[in-house]
Amino acid sequence: MPDSLPDSSPSPKPSLPKRWGIGLNVVLQVILVLGIFFGVNRLSYRYHARWDLSPQQSYTLSSATLNYLGKLSKDVFIANVFARDSKIFPDVQALLEEYRINGRGRVKLRSIDPLRDIDRAESLKAETGLALDQNGIVIRVGNRTRFIREEEMVIRETGNQTVRVIKEFRGEDAVTSAMINLIEGGERKFYMVLGKGARTEAALADAMAALGGLGRQQNFQLLPLNLADIKRVPEDADGLLMVGLRYDLSEREVDMLKAYWGSKRAGLLVMLDPAGETPRLHAFLGMNGVTPREDRVLYAESTGTGTRKEFSVQAVFDNESSITQPLAASTVTMPGQSQSLDLRFDDDYLQNQNITVHALIGASDRYWGEKNYLEDLPLVDEEDTKAPIFLAASVERGSVTDERLRVDTCRMVVVGNSSLLDKKTALAVNRDFVAGSLNWIINRDKLGGITPKLKHSYRIQLNPRQNELIFWITTIAMPGLVLGLGMMVWASRRAA
Template sequence: MSNESDPTTQKPAKPVRRFGTGVLSLLQVACVTVLFAAVNYLGSQHYVPKDLSADSAYTLSPATQRYLQSAAVKDRAEPVRLLLAFRRSSPIYDRVRALGEEYYRLSGGKVKLELLDPVRSPDRTQQVAKEYGEVFSTSFGKSMFTTDLAIIDARTTDQKQTSLTAEAAGNASSHVHFIEAERMIRYETEFKGDNSQRKITGFLGEDAITTGILSAIEGKPRKIYLLADKSGFSNEGADSPLTNFEATLLSQNALTLRARISGIERIPDDVSAVAIVNPTYDFTPQELEVLTEYWERPKSSLLITLGGVDTPPRLRAFLRNVGITPRKDRIISKNGDQVVTNVRAGFTAGMEFTRDFANKTTIFEGATSSLEVREKDNEDLTSKGIRPYVLIETGNDFWGETKFSTAKPSFDPREDNPGPISLAGAVIRGAATRDDLGERISRMVVVSNSDFLAPKYFSDINKDFLASSVNWLIGREELTGSGPRTLGSYKLPLLDSQVSFINRVNLFFLPAFGALIAGLVWSSRRA
C-alpha cells in the first residue's frame, strides 16, 4: 500500500510564470478600462432621463411636448433662442434651469438654451442689454436686469439684421418675447399681526415659457371675435368670467376682440374664430345671416358656451341644423333628499384633441342644460358633410329635469331626459378625411355651461379643455391636451398637540431608540 504522504511520490511543482501572470493582469485591467470608457461614452450619448420627483415636477406637460415635436418648431431653419438671465441666488433658479434644459432636449436643439447670471457675467450681460435693452425699456418702462427674466428670440437671420430699437421694432420685435420672473411665480400674502409677507406658493414657469415660445414663433396673436352684445356676462374685474376667458385665450397667443355683431355686415377674413359666451339675447334675422355666412366659409370656427337661461330661439335653430340641439332642462341628480346641481361628467374618446382627457372626470358648477348630439341616425347631416361628436357626458345618475323650478324635483320618464346626458359636443363640416381638403374644414365646439369660466369654478382640467378647444378650432392640434400644471407647495394642517407629539418623537423617542439598539449590540459583543 503506497504512502500518499511520501515526498518521493509527489509531483514536482510547476514554476510560477510571473511575467505571463503580469501581462494577463494588465490585459484584464486594460479591457475593463476600455469597457468602462465605452459604457460611459455610450451612456453620455444615448440616455433617457427619468424624473424621480414625487409630483413629476421636472416633466413637461403632454401639450408642451407635442408642440416641441411639431413642425412649427422642428421644421425651423434656425433655432429659437431661449436666454435665461437668472441669478444663482434666485429661489427658482434650479427649477428654471432644469426647465430650460428640458426644452432644449425635447426640441432636439431647436430651442437653443443659454444660461446667464447677470452678476457673475457682467460682460455678457452688457452685450445682451445692448441688443435688447431699448425695446425692453420701451415695452416695460424700465431698464433690463433690474429683475430676473427670460428672453425668447425667434427671429430669422434677415430679421436679426434689423435693429431692435423703438423705431425699428415692428415685425422684428413681435418675434422677441420677454418673461419677467414675477410671471413665473404665484404668491400668497400671509398676515402676522400688523405685518404682511408675500410667500412663494407656486411655480408657473412652463406655462410662461411655452406661451412665450408660441408668441415668438407666430409673431402676431390670432384674433378671436367675442360677440359681446349677445352675452349675459357684463361685469368686469378679476372675478369676471369674460375676463378669465380672455386671459386664458391670451395665454394661447389668441387675442380676444369684443365685437358687436349688430354693427358689422361681415366677419373679417383675418378672424381665426368667433366666440359666443353665455348667449342671453337672440340674433336678429340679419345678424343670423352674418353668422351663417361665416359658418359656411371654409376654415371657419365657432366656440359657443350656453348659459343658465334657455338658449335664444334663433341660435337654438342654428345649432339644431348642425346636429346639436340645446334642451330646455337642467341637469341634476339626487343624494338622498338633497338635489345635486354640480354636474360630474367624463370626457369621451371621440375626438383627437381631447385624447388626454379620455376617461377623466370634470365638474360643471352653476346652471347646466343638456345637449342632444346626433352622433347616430344623422344621414341627413352626413349628406351635407356635417358630423357631430359628443365630448363630455354624464353617468346614468344625472338626468335633465324639465320642471327644475319645483321645490322637490324627481325624475319623470315621460317628461325628463334620462342619463347619460351630453354636456359638450363638436361639429366638423367638410371633407376631413381628404388630404387635399382637410385643411379647409369648418369646426365648432358647443358647451352647455358658461359658469365654469368663472375663476372660482375654473379647475385645471376645465382650463385645459377650453385651451384645447380653442387650439383645435384655430388649427393648432399640436397644442391640445393636458397643459402645464401649477407646481406648488402645500401646508399640512396640524393641531398644536400633534406638533408637540412630533417634537417629542424627534427629540426623545428616536434618540432613545437608537441608544437602545446600540446598547443591545454592545451587550451581544461583550457576551
C-alpha cells in the first residue's frame, strides 16, 4: 500500500471579501446606469428642440403671438373646455400647448372634458361664473375672464348644406386677441371719418365691417366721426381712419387734422381713393414726406387678341419694417386701382421735424405709374413714374435712435389704394397688413394680423393591387417576422 494518497479534498471556497467586492461592483454599475439614464432624461427635458413638420405649419405660432408671449406682464390661465370627440379638439389642444410652452412660465393650461370631467367642469363654472354650455376656451387674467366659443375659432364653407365643412382654423387669432383684451383692460378707440363720400355704399360698408371685425380681434373699438360736426378730434382717439375719401377736407378740418397730428401721440391710417378729389389732404400728406401722384399704377401690352391693360397690381412687402416683416415672404395683390406715392427719404425739412418715412409696399418691376391711364394702350414715357413704384408707406414723428428707449411716437400709414378691404377681393394677407398697420400706429409694434390656418383634407387613392399588397404586409409578413424572431431566440436558448 503506498505511503501517501493524492489529496482529494475539495478546493477552498472563494473568500467572503471577494464576493462582497463583486456585489459592490454590480451595485455601483446599476447606480451609474440609473444616474446616466435619469441625467440624460433630465437634460433632454430641459434642453430640447422641436420641429413642426406639418405641411401648413399648423403647430407653429406666428411671430406676432410669440413676440407678445415674450413680453407677458401678467399670469394667464387657460382652460381647454372641449369634448374629446370634437373635430377641432386636437388642433385646439396642440395650439394651447404652444402657448404654454412659449409663455415663459406665465401661461397655465388645464384641459377639461365637460362630458367626462364633470366635477372639474362644475368647479370651473363656480370659479368663473360662466355657463360653459358649449365647447370653448376659458381665458382668465386676474379677475377678468373671457370665454371663446368654438364657432369663433373656425371659418366654415358657405352654402346651404346641413353640415358646413371647416375650411380655416383661426384659434390663434381668437386666443391672442382675447389675451390682449384681458391684459390691456379697456379697448383702444379708432374713429373712422365719414361724410366725405366713397366709391360705393357697398365699399364703405365692406371697409367698416372689416375694420369692425379687426377691432373685435385686436381689442379696439371702431366709432364713426363726421369732422363737420366737431371742433377738434376727440381726446380719447387712439387713431383716426380715412378710408377712400372722395371729397376733400375743408380748411377748418385740415387745421383739426394738423392739430391732432401735432399732439404727443397721434395715429393715422389713410387709404387713398385714386379717383378722389382731395388736394388739401394730399398737401397735408406731402408736408409729412408722402405725396400722392396723379397717376394709376398699371401694366399694359398689345397681344394677339387685343390690348391688355392690368390695373390690379402684384406687389411685395418690405422686409425691414415691423409692420410688413412678418408678411415679407408673401406677395400682395392690390385690387381695383392704385396710385403711386412719391416718398421723400432724405429731406432737410423732415429731418428738422424728426420725421422718418419708410416704404412698406412696392409694385413688381413690370408695373409703372401711368399719367394717361385712360388710353387704350398706354406706353411708358418721360412723364410717367418708373420703378421703384411705392404703393404704401409709413411716417413716424418723434422717434429716437436708441432702441433701448421706449418712446411713444406720432405714426401714420398711407396706402395708395382704398380697395384692400373690399369683401369680394380682400385676401387674408391684405387683412393682415391692415391689422399690422393699426397696431403699429398705436405703438403696439410687435402685434400684427394672424393668418388663419387652412384646413386640408387629404385622400389617398389605392388600386386593388395596392390594397392587396398592404393586406399581405400587415396581416402576414409583419406578424410572421415577429414570430420568426421569437422562434430564433427560443431555439438559441434551448441550444445553450
